[in-house]
Amino acid sequence: MTEIRSFRRKGNIFGLDVSGHTGYAEHGADIVCSAISTLVQTLETGLTEIIRIEGVKSSIDEDRGSMSLFWHGSEDSRVRTLVDTVIEVLKSVEKSYPSYVKFMEVEVDENDQSSTVRS
Numbered sequence: 794m795t796e797i798r799s800f801r802r803k804g805n806i807f808g809l810d811v812s813g814h815t816g817y818a819e820h821g822a823d824i825v826c827s828a829i830s831t832l833v834q835t836l837e838t839g840l841t842e843i844i845r846i847e848g849v850k851s852s853i854d855e856d857r858g859s860m861s862l863f864w865h866g867s868e869d870s871r872v873r874t875l876v877d878t879v880i881e882v883l884k885s886v887e888k889s890y891p892s893y894v895k896f897m898e899v900e901v902d903e904n905d906q907s908s909t910v911r912s
């Protein structure tokens with residue numbers, strides 16, 4: 794199963810962490826995994842190449858099947874629109890493939906001291 798966590802502070806999303814293989818199909822033929830990867834890559838490209846915000850940090854670990862993406866500028870309306878769109882599509886993927894994808898929202902307090910998880 795793939796777990797997707799979105800991270801929010803003061804209501805604004807500032808990061809995504811995706812981990813695990815969906816198990817929908819064999820490596821290379823897994824359309825669910827491919828959809829999730831494409832959406833996260835689209836978000837990264839939109840933030841860095843289209844909106845051109847600085848401070849985007851991403852990492853990929855193919856062996857573990859994990860991707861992380863964190864950014865600044867969540868109060869920018871262009872960033873919010875792009876992020877909200879990708880988040881809604883990720884939630885739609887979860888709805889279509891609930892045995893393979895779990896989406897969670899993590900609310901992080903201002904001091905990064907604690908968090909609340911919602912599924």
